[in-house]
Amino acid sequence: MASEKKIHELIEKKESPDKQDRQVVWDRLQEKVHQQDTVDVNFDNVIIQDTGNTVSLARRRKALWCILASTVILFVVLALCLTLLKNNKPDNRYCTESDYTSSESTLTIKGYASANDIELLFFNWYDDTEFCKDRIYKLIDSEEVICIRESMMDMNTGYIVTLAFTDDRTEMDLFDTYKTTCVNSETVSGTEVQWGIGEYSSHAKFAHKGYSYFLEVEDAIEEEFLMNYLEILLS
Numbered sequence: 555m556a557s558e559k560k561i562h563e564l565i566e567k568k569e570s571p572d573k574q575d576r577q578v579v580w581d582r583l584q585e586k587v588h589q590q591d592t593v594d595v596n597f598d599n600v601i602i603q604d605t606g607n608t609v610s611l612a613r614r615r616k617a618l619w620c621i622l623a624s625t626v627i628l629f630v631v632l633a634l635c636l637t638l639l640k641n642n643k644p645d646n647r648y649c650t651e652s653d654y655t656s657s658e659s660t661l662t663i664k665g666y667a668s669a670n671d672i673e674l675l676f677f678n679w680y681d682d683t684e685f686c687k688d689r690i691y692k693l694i695d696s697e698e699v700i701c702i703r704e705s706m707m708d709m710n711t712g713y714i715v716t717l718a719f720t721d722d723r724t725e726m727d728l729f730d731t732y733k734t735t736c737v738n739s740e741t742v743s744g745t746e747v748q749w750g751i752g753e754y755s756s757h758a759k760f761a762h763k764g765y766s767y768f769l770e771v772e773d774a775i776e777e778e779f780l781m782n783y784l785e786i787l788l789s
Contacts, residue, residue, distance in 0.1 A: 650727045651727065702718065703717075716772070754773065755774065
């Protein structure tokens with residue numbers, strides 16, 4: 555019995571370190587696992603939080619770049635449009651007798667305006683006058699109408715009143731004399747008019763809604779008559 559007790563004691567002594575070691579290892583393992591779980595959770599939280607901030611910042615930067623890019627594109631498009639409009643704008647032209655032909659026509663200024671759906675000034679005396687004569691001017695190379703010159707008799711005064719027009723980018727040698735004759739300036743119904751009185755006739759020129767007009771009144775050398783005709787046209 556004594557020997558058997560010793561054997562058990564020896565066995566317990568032998569097994570006791572192993573149990574203790576296992577317990578220590580187990581405790582360390584649990585502590586390690588606990589620490590690992592804690593690190594993972596904290597790490598995950600940090601990543602999630604950091605990722606959220608990163609995404610938010612990236613979105614803000616992306617939005618900012620989109621706004622900047624859109625602004626730049628808008629300015630570029632506007633600049634191109636302005637350039638194209640400037641380049642497509644017709645240049646002024648000076649036409650001489652070698653550039654155009656002229657012929658008598660039954661087409662009046664009123665008829666031309668109606669046919670082309672444009673607004674032109676004219677004396678509406680067609681049904682009353684005893685004299686009406688129209689002359690049309692066209693470019694030789696394109697047959698483009700650049701001027702109609704219309705002479706009519708004012709039945710109230712007996713004067714021959716001639717009105718002609720061109721578009722505002724066309725100059726003609728036909729009206730060069732107006733540059734030296736029309737030395738006076740006056741505003742008539744809100745329109746600036748250059749006018750002058752010659753030896754046998756009076757003249758006036760002005761621009762109105764995209765067209766240049768040239769007025770001549772034969773045998774009238776009084777300013778009053780000229781201004782009266784201008785009032786009729788521009789009122």
